[in-house]
Amino acid sequence: MPVKTPAVESHQMLNMPCVYRSVVERIFMVEQILSEFRLEKEDLKEVMGRMQREMDRGLRVETHEEASVKMLPTYVCSTPEGSEVGDFLALDLGGTNFRVMLVKVGEDEERGWKVETKHQMYSIPEDAMTGTAEMLFDYIAECISDFLDKHHIKHKKLPLGFTFSFPVRHEDIDKGILLNWTKGFKASGAEGNNVVGLLRDAIKRRGDFEMDVVAMVNDTVATMISCYYEDRSCEVGMIVGTGCNACYMEEMGTVELVEGEEGRMCVNTEWGAFGANGELEEFRLEYDRVVDETSLNPGKQLYEKLISGKYMGELVRLVLLKLVNEELLFDGEASEQLKTRFSFETRYVSQVESDSGDRKQIYNILSTLGVLPSELDCDIVRLACESVSTRSAHMCGAGLAAVINRMREHRSQEEMKITVGVDGSVYKLHPCFQARFHKIVRELTPHSDITFIQSEEGSGRGAALISAVACKMAACMLTQ
Ligand code: GLC
Numbered sequence: 097m098p099v100k101t102p103a104v105e106s107h108q109m110l111n112m113p114c115v116y117r118s119v120v121e122r123i124f125m126v127e128q129i130l131s132e133f134r135l136e137k138e139d140l141k142e143v144m145g146r147m148q149r150e151m152d153r154g155l156r157v158e159t160h161e162e163a164s165v166k167m168l169p170t171y172v173c174s175t176p177e178g179s180e181v182g183d184f185l186a187l188d189l190g191g192t193n194f195r196v197m198l199v200k201v202g203e204d205e206e207r208g209w210k211v212e213t214k215h216q217m218y219s220i221p222e223d224a225m226t227g228t229a230e231m232l233f234d235y236i237a238e239c240i241s242d243f244l245d246k247h248h249i250k251h252k253k254l255p256l257g258f259t260f261s262f263p264v265r266h267e268d269i270d271k272g273i274l275l276n277w278t279k280g281f282k283a284s285g286a287e288g289n290n291v292v293g294l295l296r297d298a299i300k301r302r303g304d305f306e307m308d309v310v311a312m313v314n315d316t317v318a319t320m321i322s323c324y325y326e327d328r329s330c331e332v333g334m335i336v337g338t339g340c341n342a343c344y345m346e347e348m349g350t351v352e353l354v355e356g357e358e359g360r361m362c363v364n365t366e367w368g369a370f371g372a373n374g375e376l377e378e379f380r381l382e383y384d385r386v387v388d389e390t391s392l393n394p395g396k397q398l399y400e401k402l403i404s405g406k407y408m409g410e411l412v413r414l415v416l417l418k419l420v421n422e423e424l425l426f427d428g429e430a431s432e433q434l435k436t437r438f439s440f441e442t443r444y445v446s447q448v449e450s451d452s453g454d455r456k457q458i459y460n461i462l463s464t465l466g467v468l469p470s471e472l473d474c475d476i477v478r479l480a481c482e483s484v485s486t487r488s489a490h491m492c493g494a495g496l497a498a499v500i501n502r503m504r505e506h507r508s509q510e511e512m513k514i515t516v517g518v519d520g521s522v523y524k525l526h527p528c529f530q531a532r533f534h535k536i537v538r539e540l541t542p543h544s545d546i547t548f549i550q551s552e553e554g555s556g557r558g559a560a561l562i563s564a565v566a567c568k569m570a571a572c573m574l575t576q
Pocket of ligand 1: 190260261262263278279314315316335339341342366400
């Protein structure tokens with residue numbers, strides 16, 4: 097990494113009065129440590145180029161196995177035309193919560209469609225996440241049963257769309273094996289198995305309701321589909337939440353893993369795994385290595401670990417500990433809480449950066465972590481948060497730019513107008529992530545006119561809408 101110039105020049109310090117000098121000196125040293133997080137435009141172009149290379153390798157049959165970016169076909173072929181109607185059940189598994197939704201897809205005179213949802217959130221107990229697949233899917237079936245009871249619809253056999261936000265190798269829209277868990281899930285006996293089968297078996301084991309599982313999609317795909325209903329140019333879906341990933345519509349002819357040349361198929365990039373072949377080595381810092389080595393999946397999801405909400409707070413915590421060790425923060429003393437893994441939650445990063453300038457919010461967060469900070473401590477903590485979250489936005493921006501530039505080149509369009517549907521807590525809740533992210537993506541994608549839209553309940557609505565299409569297709573096949 098090139099050595100970055102710190103904001104305060106060392107000669108400025110020399111003529112300062114003693115007390116003042118130590119403040120300036122502290123900031124100087126802090127900025128020097130944090131400067132490692134800064135990525136220059138050239139660095140980002142390099143990341144973008146390497147990402148494009150891995151995307152290409154992921155799509156090709158002969159290089160697919162060794163490619164870090166798997167580019168998984170989703171069997172979502174062309175985004176649906178509206179007006180499918182009826183009640184659907186949607187499940188959303190992929191973060192710390194599991195959601196069950198009842199989605200009513202109806203017709204609307206003005207817009208051609210209307211979607212109404214009722215949903216309930218269930219938190220996933222740690223032992224269900226890291227026990228056996230049977231335990232996890234039994235818990236899911238139990239939640240569905242509870243939801244059906246509450247809404248008095250247990251007697252109905254509804255079509256079900258499952259948003260399952262992990263890498264899945266699909267054989268069809270309703271069939272696919274889990275390649276590997278990500279984001280802290282570890283339930284044994286699921287990897288290598290058909291996920292829809294695991295769900296169907298758990299429902300059968302319970303035996304108190306029936307469901308017709310018609311589609312399984314990744315959350316990026318569900319987001320893209322739900323945003324497509326707002327804007328027909330939406331051909332990219334992206335999540336920056338607990339995990340980070342994107343999907344987009346690829347020309348069928350280049351999706352070598354699936355036969356056929358006509359039209360486009362949605363590809364789930366699974367770009368979070370980028371870096372597994374060493375592509376990020378010179379950009380990974382000591383904090384990234386600790387986060388990775390202490391995670392449930394060391395060596396995996398390295399790009400995601402630089403960006404997503406699962407790791408952002410922990411990265412900040414490690415930076416703060418480094419600053420404490422260097423006696424630049426909290427008088428060189430870390431509280432027990434601060435020494436505890438994951439105690440600095442990602443939502444604190446958003447809260448610190450939302451502080452209006454009076455430092456109250458920062459002070460409160462730090463006191464809950466057992467430290468009584470000075471004003472300068474608060475400012476330093478804010479600088480640490482800004483460094484980690486800005487790098488996240490820029491790294492993620494390089495990934496999206498790689499996708500968009502690829503799409504424009506492959507479509508041989510001089511100017512491409514495209515909409516990106518986005519969801520995820522980091523994107524939606526962090527006060528500055530969006531602005532930094534949009535700016536860098538636009539700088540890296542000349543000749544593309546990009547609109548970003550946020551999906552509302554995209555995971556559930558998208559799963560229901562694609563199920564509506566899947567149902568229709570099945571009906572067509574039956575009546576032929
Ligand atoms: C992880 C998962 C991916 C998902 C993303 C966002 O990267 O592997 O499937 O889309 O998180 O939830």
